Amino acid sequence: MAIELDQEFPGLRAEWRRCICSDNRCDAGVGERLDTLASRFSGRQAIELRQQQIPAAYRSFYRQIGIDPDLEPTHVEQAALSRLLAGGNRQSDRISDALLLALLETSVPVFAFEAAAVAPPVEIRQALAGELAGGADLPPGTLILADRERALCQLFEQPDVAMAVTGTGAEILLVAVAVPGVSAIASDEALTIAAEAISGS
Amino acid sequence: MAALLIDYAAAGDLLDEPTLELSERAARRSLLDQIGQLDRLLSAAVCEAFPDRLELPELMPRGPRVQSLGELELLRDGLVGSLCEARSALAAREQERALAHELLTEMLRDPAKHRRLRITQRELGVGGCGVWSVAPRLGPMGRLMGWWRVKLSSGCPLAT
Numbered sequence: 001m002a003i004e005l006d007q008e009f010p011g012l013r014a015e016w017r018r019c020i021c022s023d024n025r026c027d028a029g030v031g032e033r034l035d036t037l038a039s040r041f042s043g044r045q046a047i048e049l050r051q052q053q054i055p056a057a058y059r060s061f062y063r064q065i066g067i068d069p070d071l072e073p074t075h076v077e078q079a080a081l082s083r084l085l086a087g088g089n090r091q092s093d094r095i096s097d098a099l100l101l102a103l104l105e106t107s108v109p110v111f112a113f114e115a116a117a118v119a120p121p122v123e124i125r126q127a128l129a130g131e132l133a134g135g136a137d138l139p140p141g142t143l144i145l146a147d148r149e150r151a152l153c154q155l156f157e158q159p160d161v162a163m164a165v166t167g168t169g170a171e172i173l174l175v176a177v178a179v180p181g182v183s184a185i186a187s188d189e190a191l192t193i194a195a196e197a198i199s200g201s
Numbered sequence: 202m203a204a205l206l207i208d209y210a211a212a213g214d215l216l217d218e219p220t221l222e223l224s225e226r227a228a229r230r231s232l233l234d235q236i237g238q239l240d241r242l243l244s245a246a247v248c249e250a251f252p253d254r255l256e257l258p259e260l261m262p263r264g265p266r267v268q269s270l271g272e273l274e275l276l277r278d279g280l281v282g283s284l285c286e287a288r289s290a291l292a293a294r295e296q297e298r299a300l301a302h303e304l305l306t307e308m309l310r311d312p313a314k315h316r317r318l319r320i321t322q323r324e325l326g327v328g329g330c331g332v333w334s335v336a337p338r339l340g341p342m343g344r345l346m347g348w349w350r351v352k353l354s355s356g357c358p359l360a361t
Contacts, residue, residue, distance in 0.1 A: 063239075142265065
């Protein structure tokens with residue numbers, strides 16, 4: 001029986017938006033917000049994060065597609081764990097900080113691609129036989145992010161270097177991966193937060 | 202949790218394809234819902250166990266991809282097993298805490314009889330790092346005279 005993703009997982013979707021990164025240096029305002037968010041996570045709060053609605057939705061989805069979220073934590077749980085281990089939310093560059101901010105605020109993971117390397121629309125589908133992503137063979141049926149022409153990356157993985165954002169002045173394509181149980185408001189908010197933090201507006 | 206068994210070999214002779222498809226879709230939906238619900242129950246058990254850590258069996262990674270019906274059943278069964286283990290561990294912990302509380306009551310009632318006993322706050326399931334123990338009143342004099350008392354140490358040199 002052929003499995004239709006939208007019937008199997010109603011609400012599973014990729015939403016995307018373009019923005020311009022005029023300056024890839026860290027932004028002080030974003031840094032302050034990350035510091036404020038860091039104060040929300042104690043050990044207990046990081047553990048109890050899994051019971052919140054959106055993180056729980058990602059955990060359930062991970063299980064349903066064969067990923068053990070206790071071995072490969074969801075993005076928001078991984079971010080909480082990193083915050084605990086590092087003692088705070090460490091800044092690296094404007095784009096990474098913006099994606100982290102969107103993730104911590106909404107629990108929805110957002111990925112950044114070089115817009116010139118991607119031909120929208122971006123969708124979630126199953127890999128076909130012989131498809132590659134990041135130079136590696138994708139087993140047929142693997143869930144991937146794909147554009148109009150090819151596979152971009154395995155679902156929930158970071159984009160391949162060839163499609164990663166190169167630097168200042170680049171037009172960026174932000175992609176939010178929303179699973180069943182995540183509202184359109186949450187995914188839209190994640191994209192908005194990331195886009196505003198990157199463009200500095 | 203009801204197990205969902207569909208014998209496709211037998212069903213194939215009796216059902217036409219659209220009906221089989223509907224049956225499989227319903228089975229998949231049911232299993233996916235069960236897996237989601239089991240994960241939430243497991244998460245609740247992990248949170249209840251905090252700050253203790255539950256040792257749960259690791260489930261074989263198979264993704265990320267759409268799982269077959271058999272794989273979904275295995276996932277569901279694995280989660281049921283993990284949940285049972287988690288609940289057993291929590292029940293055992295509750296038993297140990299109840300025992301620790303009983304011992305503490307006995308210790309308070311008759312300190313002299315429990316001179317070597319130490320009970321931590323953690324064993325009682327109470328927050329903090331203190332330890333209940335029996336100490337002699339007035340030092341060596343108390344030890345000689347058999348004057349014992351129960352003491353709760355803070356356990357933390359910086360505690361105020």
